[in-house]
Amino acid sequence: MEAIRRKLALLPDKPGCYLMKNKDGAIIYVGKAKVLKNRVRSYFTGSHTAKTQRLVMDIYDFEYIVTTSNMEALLLECNLIKQHSPKYNVLLKDDKSFPYIKITNEEHPRLEVTRRVERRDKAKYFGPYPNAFAAQQTKKLLDRLYPLRKCRTLPDKVCLYYHIGQCVAPCEFTVPKSEYERMVGEISRFLNGGHEEIKAELQQKMTAAAEELNFERAKEYRDMIAAIDEMMFKQTVSTAGAVNRDVFGYAVDKGWMCVQIMYVRQGKLIERRASAFPYYGDEYEDFLSYVTQYYSDNPVLPKEILLPGGAADEADAAAGEAGGANADDNVSQAAQAEHEANGVKTMLESWLKVKVHIPQRGDKKKMVTMASDNARVTLEEKFRLIERDQERTVKAVEGLAHWLGADAVHRIEAFDNSNIQGTDPVSAMVVFIDGKPERKEYRKYKIKTVQGPDDYATMREVIRRRYERVLREALPLPDLIVVDGGKGQISAAVDVLENELGLFIPVCGLVKDAKHKTAQLMVGDPPEVVPIRRDSQEFYLLQRIQEEVHRFAVTFHRETRSKTSLASVLDNVPGIGEKRKKALLKHFGSVKKMREADVEDFRPLGFGEKLAKQLLEALRGPEAEGSAGQPEQPGEPERSGQPVQP
Numbered sequence: 001m002e003a004i005r006r007k008l009a010l011l012p013d014k015p016g017c018y019l020m021k022n023k024d025g026a027i028i029y030v031g032k033a034k035v036l037k038n039r040v041r042s043y044f045t046g047s048h049t050a051k052t053q054r055l056v057m058d059i060y061d062f063e064y065i066v067t068t069s070n071m072e073a074l075l076l077e078c079n080l081i082k083q084h085s086p087k088y089n090v091l092l093k094d095d096k097s098f099p100y101i102k103i104t105n106e107e108h109p110r111l112e113v114t115r116r117v118e119r120r121d122k123a124k125y126f127g128p129y130p131n132a133f134a135a136q137q138t139k140k141l142l143d144r145l146y147p148l149r150k151c152r153t154l155p156d157k158v159c160l161y162y163h164i165g166q167c168v169a170p171c172e173f174t175v176p177k178s179e180y181e182r183m184v185g186e187i188s189r190f191l192n193g194g195h196e197e198i199k200a201e202l203q204q205k206m207t208a209a210a211e212e213l214n215f216e217r218a219k220e221y222r223d224m225i226a227a228i229d230e231m232m233f234k235q236t237v238s239t240a241g242a243v244n245r246d247v248f249g250y251a252v253d254k255g256w257m258c259v260q261i262m263y264v265r266q267g268k269l270i271e272r273r274a275s276a277f278p279y280y281g282d283e284y285e286d287f288l289s290y291v292t293q294y295y296s297d298n299p300v301l302p303k304e305i306l307l308p309g310g311a312a313d314e315a316d317a318a319a320g321e322a323g324g325a326n327a328d329d330n331v332s333q334a335a336q337a338e339h340e341a342n343g344v345k346t347m348l349e350s351w352l353k354v355k356v357h358i359p360q361r362g363d364k365k366k367m368v369t370m371a372s373d374n375a376r377v378t379l380e381e382k383f384r385l386i387e388r389d390q391e392r393t394v395k396a397v398e399g400l401a402h403w404l405g406a407d408a409v410h411r412i413e414a415f416d417n418s419n420i421q422g423t424d425p426v427s428a429m430v431v432f433i434d435g436k437p438e439r440k441e442y443r444k445y446k447i448k449t450v451q452g453p454d455d456y457a458t459m460r461e462v463i464r465r466r467y468e469r470v471l472r473e474a475l476p477l478p479d480l481i482v483v484d485g486g487k488g489q490i491s492a493a494v495d496v497l498e499n500e501l502g503l504f505i506p507v508c509g510l511v512k513d514a515k516h517k518t519a520q521l522m523v524g525d526p527p528e529v530v531p532i533r534r535d536s537q538e539f540y541l542l543q544r545i546q547e548e549v550h551r552f553a554v555t556f557h558r559e560t561r562s563k564t565s566l567a568s569v570l571d572n573v574p575g576i577g578e579k580r581k582k583a584l585l586k587h588f589g590s591v592k593k594m595r596e597a598d599v600e601d602f603r604p605l606g607f608g609e610k611l612a613k614q615l616l617e618a619l620r621g622p623e624a625e626g627s628a629g630q631p632e633q634p635g636e637p638e639r640s641g642q643p644v645q646p
Helices: 002-009 036-042 050-058 070-084 132-145 177-191 195-211 215-232 283-297 311-321 324-352 362-392 394-404 455-473 487-500 537-566 578-588 591-595 599-605 609-620
Strands: 016-021 027-033 061-066 100-103 111-114 124-126 245-253 256-265 268-278 304-306 355-357 411-420 423-433 443-446 480-484 507-512 518-523 528-530
Touching: 002 061, 016 036, 016 070, 027 036, 027 050, 027 070, 027 283, 036 061, 070 283, 070 324, 100 132, 100 177, 111 132, 124 177, 132 177, 132 215, 177 195, 195 215, 245 283, 245 362, 256 283, 256 362, 268 362, 283 324, 304 362, 324 355, 362 394, 362 537, 394 537, 411 455, 411 537, 423 455, 423 537, 443 455, 443 537, 455 487, 480 487, 480 537, 487 507, 487 518, 507 537, 518 537, 578 591, 578 599, 591 609, 599 609
Parallel strands: 245 304, 304 355, 411 480, 480 507
Antiparallel strands: 016 027, 016 061, 100 111, 100 124, 245 256, 256 268, 411 423, 423 443, 507 518, 518 528
């Protein structure tokens, strides 16, 4: 802190960017400021929100870069964030690059959907589209309307697209340049919002075709008109002026920010999207950082951008509500905030080269307010989902601890066995921490000592193996053990834990009903039914645990059974490895043909007389007759998935 104080005293009162670093020297936050001295000092003085405090606690050093203007600082901040991807910055991590519709600049142009905008290829780009499905559906419609080339490289002869009327076949026929210019012009007009004109032209063509009794062609035009109507049906919210606009709004709460973007095309709201993320700096500065990064990643711009005014809006509201002695002060604050908003507007217009508005009244102001209201609703939904998730996990675990008479149930380990009439017996364990699955700690077990379908003996073996290892390696002990079954399984687990290992851990059993659904919770020694309500979050948590461990055990059993069924009698012949087995099967085609072969038939494969006789004895022996394979040896290590415990 002493080193930071000395650097704070030397900060200039000029615009620029600052880079916060952690103890390892990594850049964790990049910000911009009109006055570096004031902005950077604010992090180390006064009170902060919990999230900003977390950022400040990680700061061990900082650097700064002075710029000649606030505009330069904005662009530099955007580039530094892209370069360093700081931990605490708004990084748009939940966003992918947006899809665009592209008309290629080639002799025979093509129409395609792309996420990359190449500035040097002189192609025409339209978008961005809020989702890829909308872009693909629009392209499909345009493919039906305008038969541009579809193939990336021209084929030797016409393809299916020509026969269905979706390609002019430049591979076979000469297409005039004027025809391409006409189609590209109409596609551009359509994508720029002129679909009503295109629809009117199709209507005329449909009528003309019908008058000429060409009803099939008229039907095609009718279907195209219906497709345009269907695609445009979602554009239900109309606004004043047929201008392409992006309308931004944002809301903040509990250290989180949600930015809502409404896409208005030709005066109609076609879609909206929201991004929610934690923010650590000034809310309006971080909002502007989001906007600059958004347009640096999506360079195809609308004609107009509408932004909220931030502090200017708040100051206007305060000035309108104030009276008396404070009125002049509030008006002064509103004027200062409006001046700052105009600076932001001018700065973005200079960089983006499009019209930027921060509306104060009228229809445009209502649109920005609607975007902000939607952002606020999205945040509220997010927090409700978080609360609901807590009820399903943390609070459910606390309630379960109350029912069981325990102080806390932080870690739960659940076991289930799986076999078919005693063959290929396996067991599985899942771990839940604070009500959520911890999949890295799931474990699989191949049962080694039990013969036949003995569920109690299987439970004893797997409990013994698991907790012997826990004691040996000093692994964390669970607060609760859940077994699939009733009194017998609980008693078997408790006996091993207490009498063999000296562990006193609560064990509960989940008893299923006739429909194989969780019906009862039993606990204790002797086990007793716990009268837990079946519609409670605690019961739902136990159901999720039982279903998860059952799924994991059954999946492992299927894997094991599959490997056993594929095992060949060849595996038990000394001197026959994987390579020789493959060579034998390739040469003879089946085990039956190997069994019918002579010793001499094996010589082309490099087999000596002794090895060939051993192989034939194994194939023709009574234990090999009719056998598709031998079971896997107990204790064989698992080669994929979760590790098998010793």
